[in-house]
Amino acid sequence: MSQIAIELRELVAADIAAVMHIEQRSHSHPAAESNILPSLTGADISIAAVNDGQVIGFYIASQVLDEVTLTDIAVLPEFQGQGIGRRLLVDMLTRAEAAGGKHLFLEVRASNMAAQALYRSEGFNELGVRHGYYPGADGREDAVIMGTSLAL
Numbered sequence: 001m002s003q004i005a006i007e008l009r010e011l012v013a014a015d016i017a018a019v020m021h022i023e024q025r026s027h028s029h030p031a032a033e034s035n036i037l038p039s040l041t042g043a044d045i046s047i048a049a050v051n052d053g054q055v056i057g058f059y060i061a062s063q064v065l066d067e068v069t070l071t072d073i074a075v076l077p078e079f080q081g082q083g084i085g086r087r088l089l090v091d092m093l094t095r096a097e098a099a100g101g102k103h104l105f106l107e108v109r110a111s112n113m114a115a116q117a118l119y120r121s122e123g124f125n126e127l128g129v130r131h132g133y134y135p136g137a138d139g140r141e142d143a144v145i146m147g148t149s150l151a152l
């Protein structure tokens with residue numbers, strides 16, 4: 001459980017500055033605003049973790065039929081390690097199931113052991129590797145493809 005009080009709510013377009021701040025602080029290669037903004041206004045599932053009025057974490061997932069893909073999840077560095085990422089991921093699993101999702105997928109950098117540990121602890125398994133998928137600090141980096149199935 002999180003030690004700090006957070007509420008989860010849907011992201012809206014007005015949250016884009018806060019989301020980009022988290023994106024840029026938490027990722028080595030942040031996504032562009034032009035890639036994230038449509039997810040805040042369109043059909044994607046996009047959820048904020050809010051502490052004392054401040055968006056401190058978020059996730060974005062997309063659904064096609066019964067397949068749900070987690071495309072982004074991030075928590076501000078100073079709020080990491082307090083259970084917020086897990087609350088976001090569990091919320092994604094809950095919402096995906098409620099929306100008829102059965103098969104969940106994500107991609108994660110091979111070096112991102114913290115995220116992989118979180119995903120494994122919530123039931124995700126490694127399905128494969130996309131070699132050289134991500135730009136890295138020193139050349140390209142592999143993506144680990146992970147997935148899980150909800151109770152059918």
Ligand SMILES: CC(C)(COP(=O)(O)OP(=O)(O)OC[C@H]1O[C@@H](n2cnc3c(N)ncnc32)[C@H](O)[C@@H]1OP(=O)(O)O)[C@@H](O)C(=O)NCCC(=O)NCCS
Nearest residue numbers: 026073074075080081082083084085086108114115117118
């Ligand atoms: C991945 C991320 C969202 C996790 O958020 P968080 O709030 O720090 O996670 P939690 O505190 O809920 O921890 C959940 C689990 O993650 C794992 N974890 C978190 N930090 C870790 C670390 N530094 N080292 C190893 N495992 C770690 C643990 O398994 C932990 O469970 P435990 O506390 O029972 O041991 C966060 O680290 C982050 O924003 N990282 C940068 C963005 C990113 O890499 N996103 C994923 C892209 S695929």
